[in-house]
Amino acid sequence: MRGLAFILLCFLLLAFESPLLHQLGSARYAPDLALVAAIYIGLTTPFARGVGTVLAIGLLRDAFTTATPVGLYMEVLMMVFLICQGLSRRLVVRGPVGTMVIVFGFSLVASIAEIVLSLIFVRTFTQGEGGPGLILVAMVPQALVTAPFGAALFWLFDRVDRLVTRAPGSVFS
């Protein structure tokens, strides 16, 4: 139920993200909402349940991103999820600023992972005007754009979490 709620929420967020950014004229540096979801799930969800949810969200991310091959963001988000799982017992997220810092850091990690995976698996990655240079240039701005959305989405996910699980407490304290 919880996982399905996150998947549906991410589906809506990803569906609205692209047209909204297009309307606002800021599609170049789009926040990585799926990444924030993966971080949140990695920090709050048991491993076995979280894997399925993150895979589904990654697939959605791949589906809404037509420029990259299917599986790329699934793998990137899964890697982020695994790292978050490993850090979940040691990492305490405190307040919006802490969330923004974590999201910023993971956004950089995700970009590097994206470059590495693309170099390995995508034959056409180094051809044309795109490639690693483009991701490297956009890496920091995108992390900066994603960071504030991280705080907002953590708050949103927390609300949804409370709604569907009725569990006391919050990761976003």
Add this chain to the structure above:
Amino acid sequence: MLELFSRHRSAFAGFVGLVLPLFLLYVHGRHPRKTTIIERALISVTAPVQEATSRIFSGVGELWQGYIALTDAAEENMELKAKNEAVTLVAARVAELESENEVLRQGLEFKRSRRDLLLVGAHVIGKDVSPYGRVVRVAIDGGLRDGLTEGMPVIAPAGLVGRVARASGAYAEVLLAVDAQSTVNVKCRDKGVTGTVTGTGSPSSYVSRFSFLHRTAALSVGDILVTSGHDKAFPPGIAVGTIRSIEERQRELEYELEVTPTVNFGDLELVYVVVGVVDDAPIEPPAVEPVEGGTP
């Protein structure tokens, strides 16, 4: 098998979680330009949603843009209206100044053409109008303090207007040449006929009577009558009127003809009062143009 799966559930999940995306990435990364079944399925799910959301946002965007445009249009409309009013006022003022400039230019030319006369310019500030719309008397903004006294001739570039009937400090009243009390000694230019032009005082038309004893040449319609200067009241050479009809009426020893004044009293704005005469100055007779509206 199930027990093994349950026991190593996390490990199995982690393995699937890492390997499945890699497999998909491998498959799709080899032939990025080739659309697979998975991609088709994903597109069939996401495309309608993206289309719908795109329409929603573009609709909202257009609505917002339209609202902004309408707001701007309303403000722009008000600004343009205000500018239009200002420009209309300026245009009216320019037209008024052009008209005034033309009057002053004519006046200047007239003054140059009559250097023999000492003239004091005055604006027509009031007109008594008959029920038929004819001007019967005018008031001017020159008076005693400007050196004007009763009886002084009042002229315009087109010809004789009349004479000062009453003068006060800053204003004066002009008895028009068409008034029944007005009598002017005139001569017909180049015809050698002299006589007097007397106003009829008609409230419905600007007309005077030309009375003369005899003539040396035949008069014709349009002949110009100018002041002769014999009465010492008006300087010579000022156009008074043109002969309107050659149907003579004999009254005792005199003949009478109807005369149309050369001045259109309805259009008078600027007049000149003759306050003196310079004897040595040359006289250039003014060109007399047909008067519009001189007759009803």
